[in-house]
Ligand SMILES: Nc1ncnc2c1ncn2[C@@H]1O[C@H](COP(=O)(O)OP(=O)(O)OP(=O)(O)O)[C@@H](O)[C@H]1O
């Protein structure tokens with residue numbers, strides 16, 4: 410499915426990162442990241458395994474603390490928020506984990522309900538059920554509602570994971586390798602889902618991946634993360650056509666099309 | 667090159683690991699201290715997770731009920747049987763119920779309950795939380811606006827702290843039943859007479875010290891299990907280590923606490 414024209418507002422930034430640095434012990438993972446995510450945009454972050462992509466979005470969601478630099482999400486500096494403010498901010502951000510991170514002990518229904526029940530205590534049973542059915546429908550897995558996560562395939566788990574973040578109507582979506590470890594057809598389905606989410610829920614997204622097909626079909630803009638910095642940012646073609654020695658091999662080895 | 671790598675440098679290596687272990691032990695101690703402080707900071711401020719606490723209490727009870735029933739009964743039965751000869755040599759058979767009651771109420775019931783719960787409950791809390799940590803479920807909870815410490819740790823610790831005293835009481839009653847069965851088989855004492863003699867030597871202090879003990883044991887089992895799970899190492903290996911660490915550490919601490927509490931309460935006798 411071709412990506413429909415995205416409705417991007419370049420005058421508004423929802424995430425703004427300046428001079429971000431993060432090290433683990435003496436290993437510097439991120440060494441000065443600058444990034445702006447515009448409203449309604451799908452930004453793809455490409456990078457090799459271990460280049461710090463997951464670390465980057467964990468920093469954005471406040472799961473890790475930066476050593477240096479600022480991260481502004483929806484106008485608030487993530488590092489300097491109280492617990493309560495951080496919680497309120499996180500509800501406006503959806504985080505789809507690399508490992509899906511579904512709650513093993515709960516059925517799909519309970520998994521999807523969990524964020525709602527916890528954060529919007531005023532909701533009645535009917536409203537919750539309706540919300541669950543609506544997001545399940547959006548990811549096309551209505552039949553799995555009473556199954557346990559262990560009974561789902563990897564692709565289904567990914568989609569349920571995405572559905573669980575959608576249920577709170579986030580303004581920003583962070584996808585950590587949405588197509589990691591899936592077959593090409595399922596990948597395409599997930600890519601379509603990401604685009605559909607962008608259209609239907611009007612989200613701005615950061616999509617972390619090392620899958621070029623995913624990058625090409627979902628990204629409005631691509632950023633290459635190499636050696637802890639964004640070496641190149643631009644449209645897929647711009648990044649693809651680069652002569653940069655560090656970026657070139659990535660595309661040569663990776664791209665089958 | 668290979669041979670060079672394989673030749674050991676024992677003295678230096680040993681020194682290193684011992685040093686690391688000692689510093690590791692103290693950092694662990696400090697971290698546990700922080701963990702406990704955090705528990706008290708978060709457990710008693712609203713919103714409270716009553717539903718989850720009740721569910722966890724139920725889990726604790728269900729997990730250890732069968733084993734505790736069997737063990738409690740056997741302990742009461744065997745202890746009575748083994749104590750008989752020494753009492754009989756003084757011709758003091760009629761003291762048997764009192765002896766059993768003091769042994770069970772003061773020492774055996776809380777201790778047996780705590781040890782079994784360490785094995786059944788502590789290990790499963792450790793394994794559960796660490797597998798949640800490894801598969802990023804704890805992170806997922808955090809980013810979806812739920813405080814995982816409060817929802818996972820506080821509820822479990824409160825549940826064990828509440829449930830272990832109840833289970834210990836149950837163990838005591840089952841142990842008494844075991845003792846009664848043995849006595850009635852051999853001495854033919856009636857049930858009412860046995861119960862009367864069973865409770866006569868017990869003082870208020872025995873009940874309170876046992877209660878305090880089992881509360882402390884329950885708290886320990888919960889905290890240790892949660893600590894091991896919550897801060898477990900990444901990878902599936904971490905899950906096994908957390909479960910194992912929870913059992914070993916909890917059992918060890920239970921014995922230490924037993925000694926300390928017995929020393930303190932015996933001052934009041
Ligand atoms: N909690 C942590 N403690 C120590 N080191 C970490 C931690 N998290 C990540 N790292 C290190 O940071 C580096 C980047 O990790 P990250 O998970 O961000 O990689 P990634 O780009 O997401 O790779 P992949 O594509 O395989 O998911 C790795 O070398 C990893 O060892």
Ligand SMILES: [Mg+2]
Nearest residue numbers: 462463507585
């Ligand atoms: Mg990653």
